[in-house]
Amino acid sequence: MLFPARRLKPHPGRGVHGQTCQIVASTVCGGVVLQAENLAAFRGERLVFAGLSFSVAAGGAMLLVGPNGSGKSTLLRLLAGLGRVEAGRLLWDGQDALADLPTHAGRVRYLGHQDAVKPGLTVAENLRFWGAPTAITRALEAVDLARLADLPGRMLSAGQKRRLAIARMAMTPAALWLLDEPTLGLDVASVGRFGELLAAHRSRGGIVVAATHLPLPLPDATEFRLA
Ligand SMILES: Nc1ncnc2c1ncn2[C@@H]1O[C@H](COP(=O)(O)OP(=O)(O)OP(=O)(O)O)[C@@H](O)[C@H]1O
Numbered sequence: 001m002l003f004p005a006r007r008l009k010p011h012p013g014r015g016v017h018g019q020t021c022q023i024v025a026s027t028v029c030g031g032v033v034l035q036a037e038n039l040a041a042f043r044g045e046r047l048v049f050a051g052l053s054f055s056v057a058a059g060g061a062m063l064l065v066g067p068n069g070s071g072k073s074t075l076l077r078l079l080a081g082l083g084r085v086e087a088g089r090l091l092w093d094g095q096d097a098l099a100d101l102p103t104h105a106g107r108v109r110y111l112g113h114q115d116a117v118k119p120g121l122t123v124a125e126n127l128r129f130w131g132a133p134t135a136i137t138r139a140l141e142a143v144d145l146a147r148l149a150d151l152p153g154r155m156l157s158a159g160q161k162r163r164l165a166i167a168r169m170a171m172t173p174a175a176l177w178l179l180d181e182p183t184l185g186l187d188v189a190s191v192g193r194f195g196e197l198l199a200a201h202r203s204r205g206g207i208v209v210a211a212t213h214l215p216l217p218l219p220d221a222t223e224f225r226l227a
Pocket of ligand 1: 043044048066067068069070071072073074075211
């Protein structure tokens with residue numbers, strides 16, 4: 001079902017214009033902005049939200065907050081190119097972000113509720129698709145899992161699985177990190193290490209959009225509330 005944008009009530013979301021891109025590397029180039037204009041989405045037959053508008057600039061972060069069922073995960077899926085946009089537009093650097101889904105997929109890392117750890121592979125083997133051994137070691141050190149590198153994935157605790165998922169996300173450069181309750185199950189030290197990865201990503205001009213009910217180590221993030 002198509003939903004005419006002009007009938008959708010705008011959401012009082014705030015735009016964000018964060019730092020400019022500091023490093024033009026294999027991640028993000030300067031001035032990139034993620035912009036949503038009057039987005040609407042259904043889940044099943046139900047309109048979950050409509051009229052969502054916001055923007056996040058390179059180096060910026062936005063926290064999606066709101067009660068259970070308000071559509072935070074739905075919005076993240078939509079930003080990842082995984083959901084259907086019923087109305088409105090998602091722009092990347094001024095262009096339709098979803099016109100070329102493979103290109104969009106290449107700029108996105110999505111950390112959802114599932115950690116996608118393969119139980120029969122070791123911790124290190126779980127990352128081997130994503131980089132060379134040195135990069136794997138670095139990524140495991142960043143989440144303090146290096147000493148468990150040879151342990152089968154099935155033997156990890158919930159928090160350790162989440163740390164492995166974070167390591168996988170951080171291994172390959174991508175401009176846009178989409179995080180759904182990323183710190184669920186993490187201990188205090190792991191949240192601190194995750195904060196360092198987030199800061200490094202943002203200092204390279206990366207963008208973070210995160211849905212959460214918990215405090216996140218994202219200084220200066222703008223809140224975007226879903227009703
Ligand atoms: N697979 C699905 N099929 C149909 N409806 C769904 C599906 N997944 C979620 N929904 C509905 O979409 C709405 C938004 O759900 P969503 O998961 O986006 O909310 P949320 O804000 O992330 O919630 P929470 O804070 O509990 O994680 C809810 O009403 C939910 O019942």
